[in-house]
Amino acid sequence: MLWLTLTSLNITPSLVGRALGSVRSASAVSGAIQSALGHHKALAEYVEHYAGLCNPDALHVCDGSEGEYTTFMETMVEDGSMFKLNEAKRPNSYLARSDPRDVARSEESTFISCVNEEDAGPTNNWRDPVEMKATMANLYKDCMVGRTMFVVPFSMGPIGGPISHIGVQLTDSMHVAASMRLMTRMGKAPLEALGTDGEFVKCMHSVGYPLADGKADVAWPCDPDNKYITHYPEENLAESYGSGYGGNSLLGKKAFALRLASAMGKREGWLAEHMLILGVTNPEGKKKYVAAAFPSACGKTNFAMLEPTMPGWKVECVGDDIAWMKFGPDGKLYAINPENGFFGVAPGTSMGTNPNAMRSLDRDCIYTNVAMTADGDVWWEGMTEETPEGMTNWLGEPHNPASNTPAAHPNSRFTVPIANCPVLDPNFEALEGVPIDAIMFGGRRPTTIPLVHEAFSWNHGVLMGASVASEKTAAATGDDIGEIRHDPFAMLPFCGYNMGDYFQHWIDMGKTEGAKLPSMYLVNWFRQDPETGKFIWPGFGENSRVLKWIFERTDGVTDNAAKTPIGYVPTPDALDTDGLAGITNDELTELLRVDPDAWQREINQSDEYLTSTFGPKLPAELKNEIESLKKSF
Numbered sequence: 134m135l136w137l138t139l140t141s142l143n144i145t146p147s148l149v150g151r152a153l154g155s156v157r158s159a160s161a162v163s164g165a166i167q168s169a170l171g172h173h174k175a176l177a178e179y180v181e182h183y184a185g186l187c188n189p190d191a192l193h194v195c196d197g198s199e200g201e202y203t204t205f206m207e208t209m210v211e212d213g214s215m216f217k218l219n220e221a222k223r224p225n226s227y228l229a230r231s232d233p234r235d236v237a238r239s240e241e242s243t244f245i246s247c248v249n250e251e252d253a254g255p256t257n258n259w260r261d262p263v264e265m266k267a268t269m270a271n272l273y274k275d276c277m278v279g280r281t282m283f284v285v286p287f288s289m290g291p292i293g294g295p296i297s298h299i300g301v302q303l304t305d306s307m308h309v310a311a312s313m314r315l316m317t318r319m320g321k322a323p324l325e326a327l328g329t330d331g332e333f334v335k336c337m338h339s340v341g342y343p344l345a346d347g348k349a350d351v352a353w354p355c356d357p358d359n360k361y362i363t364h365y366p367e368e369n370l371a372e373s374y375g376s377g378y379g380g381n382s383l384l385g386k387k388a389f390a391l392r393l394a395s396a397m398g399k400r401e402g403w404l405a406e407h408m409l410i411l412g413v414t415n416p417e418g419k420k421k422y423v424a425a426a427f428p429s430a431c432g433k434t435n436f437a438m439l440e441p442t443m444p445g446w447k448v449e450c451v452g453d454d455i456a457w458m459k460f461g462p463d464g465k466l467y468a469i470n471p472e473n474g475f476f477g478v479a480p481g482t483s484m485g486t487n488p489n490a491m492r493s494l495d496r497d498c499i500y501t502n503v504a505m506t507a508d509g510d511v512w513w514e515g516m517t518e519e520t521p522e523g524m525t526n527w528l529g530e531p532h533n534p535a536s537n538t539p540a541a542h543p544n545s546r547f548t549v550p551i552a553n554c555p556v557l558d559p560n561f562e563a564l565e566g567v568p569i570d571a572i573m574f575g576g577r578r579p580t581t582i583p584l585v586h587e588a589f590s591w592n593h594g595v596l597m598g599a600s601v602a603s604e605k606t607a608a609a610t611g612d613d614i615g616e617i618r619h620d621p622f623a624m625l626p627f628c629g630y631n632m633g634d635y636f637q638h639w640i641d642m643g644k645t646e647g648a649k650l651p652s653m654y655l656v657n658w659f660r661q662d663p664e665t666g667k668f669i670w671p672g673f674g675e676n677s678r679v680l681k682w683i684f685e686r687t688d689g690v691t692d693n694a695a696k697t698p699i700g701y702v703p704t705p706d707a708l709d710t711d712g713l714a715g716i717t718n719d720e721l722t723e724l725l726r727v728d729p730d731a732w733q734r735e736i737n738q739s740d741e742y743l744t745s746t747f748g749p750k751l752p753a754e755l756k757n758e759i760e761s762l763k764k765s766f
């Protein structure tokens with residue numbers, strides 16, 4: 134039956150990148166697909182299944198070459214879905230403007246479809262997989278008429294590494310196929326690495342805008358009223374429909390590398406985390422690696438590539454968003470960044486806040502929803518102090534600087550190869566990953582949480598991660614200042630299974646025989662002066678001072694911390710403040726202060742959240758940690 138549908142498939146030699154000739158008969162189509170996919174039976178079946186359902190006009194197996202990328206970009210410039218930026222100002226760079234109804238991740242349309250509802254847990258939208266598949270099949274039916282289905286083989290992590298995994302995305306968006314080349318190791322190499330029977334994760338995507346009966350295409354096709362980003366962790370399958378926005382459509386990222394991979398990690402004994410990875414080198418040349426989880430709007434990308442303000446110290450970036458971590462034969466926890474590019478928020482990025490991101494963006498970028506200057510360059514709020522004249526805003530309209538509306542969408546993005554990062558860590562491609570000495574958690578907390586403190590133990594650190602929260606600030610909330618939004622491990626929208634089981638998995642990882650466990654830290658760059666509301670800590674490059682303290686702690690220095698009921702806090706003189714302008718001793722004391730009353734409230738709040746949300750799934754080890762913290766005051 135499938136074959137009948139497939140007879141209409143037009144596989145041309147240029148499309149599949151090899152001399153297939155024009156194929157018409159069902160078996161010839163099937164043969165052509167198999168040959169284009171390296172005779173990988175399961176892969177051919179996967180492609181044929183969705184091609185049969187979606188009924189594309191053509192099939193293109195991506196080879197990942199530069200020539201292919203150039204052809205994609207030229208095609209999109211020609212059809213008006215991409216603008217070429219001024220080559221002299223931003224070489225090899227493009228701008229796309231999305232449908233205004235498709236500008237961000239859609240958490241309400243994001244689902245975990247596993248057999249038992251309990252396995253999705255209280256923090257996920259659950260759907261029965263059989264029902265969900267039926268819903269998706271309905272949407273996918275003929276959804277690619279008039280379009281090409283791109284087969285996008287990609288590796289998350291260096292190809293062949295012990296922590297890496299391969300995925301194959303199917304998509305009807307050329308923009309998505311092109312972006313996958315920037316964000317992953319995409320094309321021929323991962324396809325060849327699969328051989329004839331290698332395992333791969335299935336990532337199916339459609340923008341949901343078929344071109345039946347001569348319907349004209351639009352610059353940003355999508356189906357905003359029918360978005361679904363759904364995950365079947367038991368089948369290593371993600372299905373996405375209706376959105377072209379990167380977080381919903383570049384399925385290697387949040388869908389595979391976090392939601393599906395977190396469940397794979399639970400089954401197989403490793404960790405898939407919403408964490409940046411950086412290397413920090415001291416003036417003597419000794420290097421350590423740190424992984425860090427922060428909820429959104431906490432400056433994660435800035436921290437991942439910060440420029441240290443202390444002479445002789447160096448920070449290098451392995452990744453800004455996701456870490457996959459596994460114990461190595463020497464008992465250390467090794468991490469890779471599974472991605473190969475940055476998909477970052479543009480507004481707020483500047484030479485002041487993140488010079489290394491700015492330098493990464495000089496060329497080779499696909500921008501989405503930023504503003505365009507009169508001379509064909511890009512701009513966003515916060516990039517420069519002055520707003521340039523004569524810009525076109527993210528909607529493609531003339532920007533009125535007097536209006537209150539921003540020129541760039543607040544979630545406008547850049548997509549750029551990680552190779553462009555001037556401080557890319559030399560071990561970024563290391564197959565086995567980099568050894569992690571410290572794990573950091575952070576949130577935006579105007580009160581209570583000191584600048585940095587160290588956990589007493591692994592389980593205490595897991596409680597720190599489970600208790601991650603960001604407080605609403607006065608500016609955002611008016612009269613409910615101090616209200617806490619919990620975001621355990623910054624994984625709330627990204628954990629592919631029951632988060633109670635996820636906490637248990639972290640605890641169990643800590644019991645791994647022979648493991649040399651990283652130390653764990655909670656940091657807070659956002660403590661405010663209780664009187665003035667001003668941020669006490671300058672942040673950005675100055676955060677390297679906190680990294681230095683962590684470096685020394687993991688290097689065996691013990692006399693640089695005071696033991697408090699909540700963990701080890703730097704003694705005031707342990708934090709290197711040489712050359713740190715504009716911070717008084719009193720302010721430093723306030724930054725490091727552990728207020729017993731506030732902390733008792735804090736622990737009660739965490740207890741209340743964790744117990745009421747996860748009930749019996751809250752691991753006994755975490756309950757013990759909470760109880761011992763309560764008793765320590």
Ligand code: OXD
Pocket residue numbers: 238380429454476
């Ligand atoms: C992201 C996110 O885009 O966390 O990285 O939403």
Ligand code: MN
Pocket residue numbers: 407454
């Ligand atoms: Mn993220």
